[in-house]
């Protein structure tokens with residue numbers, strides 16, 4: 122007690138001296154600001170270094186886009202997205218309220234503390250030349266109530282946002298211990314620097330609360346939170362010396378957090394801002410691993426949202442293939458080759474990612490790096506091209522040839538509605554090249570595309586119809602054909618609308634499964650549903666459209682295909698069977714084949730449903 126009182130007196134004396142000094146020079150210093158200052162400058166220089174390194178490695182075209190974008194109207198879009206996503210975390214809110222609140226309270230609350238702290242300290246000092254630590258430790262350097270206009274409002278806002286951040290810290294701690302309470306089955310495991318950063322982050326705000334409260338217990342001032350807590354503490358013990366201890370501890374926690382940040386997942390905080398700018402300035406379409414993809418990897422906050430939605434998370438929980446783990450492995454250069462190839466490319470992780478990271482493309486770019494350059498020539502393929510010319514060209518694709526009922530149904534529909542069509546691969550042909558792309562063999566895929574492109578152009582078609590969503594996506598995105606490419610569900614729907622076919626509705630009850638490549642991959646959700654509503658009784662399922670599960674038969678999973686595929690198919694079938702349909706309908710020959718191998722309920726393609734009901 123004696124030591125505490127004497128230290129308190131020393132502290133008060135020192136504090137008054139400092140106040141005098143401040144009035145004279147507008148500069149204040151105390152040794153406890155050193156840990157914060159050191160961390161701040163290390164962080165500042167590391168982030169500048171990293172960003173400069175990325176900018177330097179941008180291609181000349183992308184650097185031009187960046188320079189142009191900064192001085193264009195797009196910059197307002199960047200600012201808007203930063204506010205909505207990096208501060209308010211709108212997308213996480215949409216997905217999970219509790220998680221959204223946690224991220225928002227930490228990011229927005231801290232941002233507001235910095236902003237308001239800077240405003241009040243600048244008004245008080247009357248100068249812009251304050252050292253960076255001054256607004257952070259303002260309540261230490263200015264004892265009692267700072268002499269500035271509307272001080273009550275400032276103290277109220279500072280306490281309010283401090284309370285907001287503290288509530289976020291509480292939820293974050295709860296999430297680590299009881300992840301299910303915040304609606305998550307799993308949270309990501311932390312590496313050493315992640316632990317340092319996370320623990321120091323959790324400590325920063327309780328320490329700040331203690332430091333500010335105990336100082337207001339000694340000097341007066343403080344808002345509804347710090348003032349009340351300080352008064353209560355001062356009525357029990359002398360708060361001066363403990364306050365000084367907490368200012369040191371607060372500064373140390375900030376310093377540790379700043380030094381750990383560039384090596385931890387929290388690097389996503391500055392990087393996400395850069396990613397938003399690059400994306401809005403038109404970058405990010407390359408297939409090869411480059412600066413944009415690297416920025417994506419560093420922007421992953423490891424929030425874990427992508428883990429629960431991954432169909433592989435339940436069928437093989439021991440494997441760490443999900444986007445959160447995958448980004449971490451790429452970042453620390455410890456990529457497990459089998460995990461690179463163990464993925465369905467179903468796009469669910471991409472769909473839910475609040476940062477908008479395109480993990481599918483990122484994984485394919487990593488596959489390309491791992492593939493040896495085995496050039497393939499296609500000169501063994503027939504070179505004489507397609508003899509017949511027609512307005513519509515139909516490309517069934519390999520998987521449709523393996524599900525003859527789908528091919529037969531499409532031929533029946535085409536015969537009915539379109540007398541001017543050519544069946545491009547009637548006697549079988551080569552594939553569209555998607556399996557090569559999925560395995561990372563981009564050059565070989567390009568050679569195959571050149572062969573197919575020539576054949577398609579030779580037949581002079583204005584519209585190319587495909588039955589397989591995989592072919593549809595490949596022809597639309599990678600071929601640059603300059604003609605209309607349609608999936609058969611859109612084509613049949615158009616024929617129905619133009620009254621080139623007529624169908625009779627019956628009372629067959631069915632559910633519809635959105636194939637990954639057609640739904641999330643190409644955005645076609647409505648046409649198959651319109652067709653089913655017109656032809657039978659469409660029931661709703663728990664997961665629909667963007668949230669639909671994969672069938673498990675993906676060509677993209679090049680590792681442990683059969684066991685995993687069957688397990689994922691069973692899982693999805695359970696969900697699809699819940700409304701007790703007579704039939705499961707899909708719009709992909711591969712999905713049909715995969716489901717049919719494990720389903721008790723009949724599985725049909727949308728083309729079969731329509732072909733059987735044509736009048």
Ligand code: SF4
Pocket residue numbers: 420421422423424425426427428444445448470473474475476477478480
């Ligand atoms: S990939 Fe997206 S959803 Fe998954 S952990 Fe990273 S930020 Fe979260």
Ligand code: SF4
Pocket residue numbers: 430431432433442443444463464465466467468469470471480481
């Ligand atoms: S693409 Fe699908 S299977 Fe692959 S990691 Fe993402 S959610 Fe999992």
